[in-house]
Amino acid sequence: MHLVADHLQKKFGATTAVAEVSFAAAPGEVLGLLGPNGAGKSTTISMVAGLTTPDSGSVQIDGIRLGIGADPSKRHLGLVTQEIALLEELTARMNLEFFGGLYGLAGRTLKVRIDAALALTSLADRAKDPPKEFSGGMRRRLNIACALLHQPQILLLDEPTVGVDPQSRNAIFETIEVLAGEGRTVVYTTHYMEEVERLCDRVVIIDHGRVLADDTLAGLLANAAVSNRLTLKYDLPPDGAAQAEIRGVAGVTRVDLEGSELVVCAADLGLAAPRVLERLAARGYRCLELTSRRANLEDVFLTLTGRTLRDT
Amino acid sequence: MSPSLTAFRALVRKDLALFIRDRRALVVSVLTPIVVAAFFGFLFGGTGAGGNPVSRLPVGITDLDDSALTKAVLESLGSDASLQVQVLPEEPAQQLVRSGKLRAAIVFPAGFEAAATGALVGNGHMPEVKLLYDPSQSIIRSVVASLLTQHVMQRISRPNFIASTLSLPFTLESIAATTGPRYNSYAHSFAGMSIQFILFMGIDAGVALLLMRQEGMWRRLRAAPLSRGVLLGSRVVSTALISMAILAVVYLVAGLVFGVRIAGSLPGFVMIAIGFSLLAATTGLMISSLGRSVGATRGVAMFSVLILVMLGGAWVPAFLFPEWLQQVTEFVPTRWAVDGLDGMTWRGLPLQAALMPAAVLLGWSAVFALIAVWRFDWEGN
Numbered sequence: 001m002h003l004v005a006d007h008l009q010k011k012f013g014a015t016t017a018v019a020e021v022s023f024a025a026a027p028g029e030v031l032g033l034l035g036p037n038g039a040g041k042s043t044t045i046s047m048v049a050g051l052t053t054p055d056s057g058s059v060q061i062d063g064i065r066l067g068i069g070a071d072p073s074k075r076h077l078g079l080v081t082q083e084i085a086l087l088e089e090l091t092a093r094m095n096l097e098f099f100g101g102l103y104g105l106a107g108r109t110l111k112v113r114i115d116a117a118l119a120l121t122s123l124a125d126r127a128k129d130p131p132k133e134f135s136g137g138m139r140r141r142l143n144i145a146c147a148l149l150h151q152p153q154i155l156l157l158d159e160p161t162v163g164v165d166p167q168s169r170n171a172i173f174e175t176i177e178v179l180a181g182e183g184r185t186v187v188y189t190t191h192y193m194e195e196v197e198r199l200c201d202r203v204v205i206i207d208h209g210r211v212l213a214d215d216t217l218a219g220l221l222a223n224a225a226v227s228n229r230l231t232l233k234y235d236l237p238p239d240g241a242a243q244a245e246i247r248g249v250a251g252v253t254r255v256d257l258e259g260s261e262l263v264v265c266a267a268d269l270g271l272a273a274p275r276v277l278e279r280l281a282a283r284g285y286r287c288l289e290l291t292s293r294r295a296n297l298e299d300v301f302l303t304l305t306g307r308t309l310r311d312t
Numbered sequence: 313m314s315p316s317l318t319a320f321r322a323l324v325r326k327d328l329a330l331f332i333r334d335r336r337a338l339v340v341s342v343l344t345p346i347v348v349a350a351f352f353g354f355l356f357g358g359t360g361a362g363g364n365p366v367s368r369l370p371v372g373i374t375d376l377d378d379s380a381l382t383k384a385v386l387e388s389l390g391s392d393a394s395l396q397v398q399v400l401p402e403e404p405a406q407q408l409v410r411s412g413k414l415r416a417a418i419v420f421p422a423g424f425e426a427a428a429t430g431a432l433v434g435n436g437h438m439p440e441v442k443l444l445y446d447p448s449q450s451i452i453r454s455v456v457a458s459l460l461t462q463h464v465m466q467r468i469s470r471p472n473f474i475a476s477t478l479s480l481p482f483t484l485e486s487i488a489a490t491t492g493p494r495y496n497s498y499a500h501s502f503a504g505m506s507i508q509f510i511l512f513m514g515i516d517a518g519v520a521l522l523l524m525r526q527e528g529m530w531r532r533l534r535a536a537p538l539s540r541g542v543l544l545g546s547r548v549v550s551t552a553l554i555s556m557a558i559l560a561v562v563y564l565v566a567g568l569v570f571g572v573r574i575a576g577s578l579p580g581f582v583m584i585a586i587g588f589s590l591l592a593a594t595t596g597l598m599i600s601s602l603g604r605s606v607g608a609t610r611g612v613a614m615f616s617v618l619i620l621v622m623l624g625g626a627w628v629p630a631f632l633f634p635e636w637l638q639q640v641t642e643f644v645p646t647r648w649a650v651d652g653l654d655g656m657t658w659r660g661l662p663l664q665a666a667l668m669p670a671a672v673l674l675g676w677s678a679v680f681a682l683i684a685v686w687r688f689d690w691e692g693n
Contacts (some may be wrong), residue, residue, distance in 0.1 A: 002436065046531070049535050050534075051531055051534050051535060051691065052536070052691050053691065068534075068691075069537075069538075069539055069540065070316075070537050070538055070539040070542075071537060072537055073537075074535065074536065074537040075537055077535065079531070079535040081528045081531050081532055081535075082528070083527055083528025083531075084528070085527065085528040085529040085531065085532040087326065087330065087529075089329070089330055089333045089334065090326075090329055090333070094329065097322070098325075098326045099532075100322075101318055101319060101321065101322025101323075101325075102319045102323070102533065102536040102538065103319070103537070104314070104315025104316070104318045104319060105317065105318070106318050146532075151519050172315065201454055258688055
C-alpha cells in the first residue's frame with residue numbers, strides 16, 4: 001500500500017514539533033526517517049499512525065485520508081512504538097492474544113497468526129514465558145510481533161532497536177527485510193545512520209521538524225557534495241608548504257592537520273590518494289599509518305546541518 | 313462477533329488477567345478489608361448475640377465520710393454492671409485517673425451523709441462530691457455523674473435516711489430495632505471496609521491508566537482502530553467486575569465466618585453492589601483523566617477517598633455524626649453505599665429500600681464518567 005505524508009505540521013503550545021514534513025513510501029520499500037533526538041520523528045510517526053491530529057496536512061493510505069480514533073484505515077497500519085509496550089506479567093502468547101484481539105482477531109485465525117508471528121521473531125520456544133523474563137532483544141522482538149498479528153500492509157517502526165544487543169539487532173533487521181520482501185511498506189525511524197545504511201531503500205533526513213533531504217543513500221551522497229576521508233600519520237607533521245601543495249592536488253577538497261595527523265578529503269580517493277602520498281614522499285615525509293573512510297550519512301547530515309547526529 | 317466487541321472483550325479480559333496475577337492487588341483488595349472489618353466488627357460489639365461482654369468502666373471511689381449512706385452507695389455502685397469499682401484513698405485515685413488507668417474517681421467528703429440528707433429536705437448546704445475524670449474522655453464524666461446520681465438517690469430515699477421513699481418512676485427495657493435478625497456489628501464494618509478498599513482498588517485502576525500512558529501502552533492501544541467508548545468503557549467494565557468479585561468474596565467470608573446475613577432483599581443487595589462497583593470504576597477513570605503524575609495523583613486520590621469513606625460512615629456509623637453533618641453527607645455517594653448495604657444486610661430492608669441508594673450511586677457514576685470523558689487527554693502521553 002502507498003503511504004503519503006503530505007505537509008504535516010504540529011505544534012504543542014508554543015513549541016513547533018513538526019514544522020513541515022512530507023514524504024511518500026511505496027509497497028516493498030523501506031523508508032528511513034533519520035534525525036537526531038527531538039527532530040520531530042516520533043511526532044511525525046504519531047501523525048502517520050493516526051494517534052495525533054496534525055494541525056495541518058494529511059496522511060493518506062492508497063489515496064484515502066487517515067483519521068484518528070476508530071478509523072478503519074488504521075487496520076492497514078502496524079505500529080511498533082519506541083517504548084516496549086508489553087504486559088510484563090502475562091505470557092508472550094497472552095500478549096499476542098491481547099494485541100490480536102484489539103484488531104478483532106479471535107479463534108483459529110488468531111492462533112495461526114500468533115504461531116506465525118512467534119516463528120518470524122524466533123520466540124516460539126518462549127511463548128509460555130512472560131516478557132519480564134526476556135532479554136532486551138527478545139522483548140523488542142515480541143514488541144514487533146505484537147504489531148504484525150493483523151497483517152498490516154504498512155509497518156511503522158519507531159526506533160525499534162534502542163537498547164538491543166548486536167545479535168538481536170541483526171535478528172530485527174532480518175525480520176524487517178522479510179516483511180519488506182513480502183511487499184509491505186516499512187517506515188523506520190532512527191538516529192543511527194548505520195541502521196539506515198543497512199536497511200533503507202530511501203532516506204528522509206529530518207531536523208527541527210523539517211525535511212532536509214529525501215533521496216536514496218547513493219543520491220544523498222552524490223548530491224550533498226560530501227567527501228571521502230584519508231587520514232595520514234607521518235613521522236613529522238607536514239609543514240605549511242606541504243599542506244598547500246596537497247591542497248592543489250586535483251580532486252582534493254579539504255586538508256586539515258589534526259594533531260600529528262593529516263586529514264585529506266576528496267571526492268574520489270582512488271584518484272587523489274596516490275598523488276597525495278607521492279607528493280609528501282617527495283618532500284621527505286615518511287608515512288607511518290594510513291586509513292581511509294567512505295563518506296556516509298553522518299557526513300551528509302553534517303553538510304546539511306553543520307552538526308553531527310551524535311552532537312545533537 | 314464484531315471486531316469492536318472482540319476488542320472490548322480482549323481489553324476487559326486483559327485487565328482481569330492482570331489483576332488476578334498481581335498478588336499484591338489481590339491481597340490488598342480482598343484480604344485487607346476482611347481483616348480490618350473483622351477487627352472493627354469485634355471492637356464494636358461482635359454478633360450482638362451476647363458475644364462480646366460490655367466493657368466496664370474502671371472507677372475509683374474515695375470514702376472520706378465512712379457513713380452508712382456512703383457504704384450503701386458504694387455497694388450499689390459496685391453492683392452496677394457498667395462499672396468496675398475500686399475503693400482507694402484520694403491521692404492514688406487522682407494519680408490513676410491521670411495515668412489513664414481509671415476513667416474517673418469519686419470522692420465523698422467527710423460529713424456527706426448528714427449534709428446530703430439535710431439538703432434533700434431543704435435543710436443546710438449541699439455537700440460537694442468531687443468527680444475526677446480523664447479530660448481526653450469527657451463523655452465518661454456525664455456517664456459516671458448520671459450513674460452516681462442514680463445510685464445516691466436510690467439509697468438516700470430509703471426509709472432509714474429520709475421519711476418518704478423515692479424511686480425511679482419507670483423501668484427501661486432495651487430492644488434492638490431491626491426488621492431482620494439481631495444486630496451484627498460485623499455487617500456494618502464489612503460494608504464500610506469493603507467500600508473503602510474497593511475504592512482504593514478503583515484508584516489503582518486509574519493510576520494504572522496513567523502508567524499505561526507513561527509506558528507507551530496507551531499509544532499502542534490507540535494505534536488500533538478503537539473508539540473512545542471501547543477504550544474507556546472496557547476499563548469501566550473490567551474495574552466494576554473486579555469490584556463485584558471482591559464484594560462477593562468479602563461478603564462470602566463475612567457470612568461464613570462472622571455470621572453476616574443478607575436479611576433484606578438479595579436483588580437489592582446486588583443492585584447496590586452494581587451501583588457501587590460502577591462508582592468505584594468511574595472514580596478511577598476520573599482520577600486518570602484529572603491526574604498528571606502518578607505519585608501526586610495517587611496521594612491526592614487516597615486522601616479524597618479517605619475523606620469520602622469517613623463522611624460516608626464507613627468507619628463510624630453516620631448516625632453518630634452531628635445533625636448538620638448527617639445532612640451534608642446525604643450528598644456523599646459513599647454514605648448511600650454504606651447505608652444501602654447496611655439496609656440489605658442487618659437492617660433487613662426490602663427491595664424498595666435499595667432503589668434510592670442504587671439510583672444515587674448510578675447518578676454519581678454517570679457524573680464521574682462525564683467528567684472523565686470531558687477531561688481525558690486523548691492524544692497526550
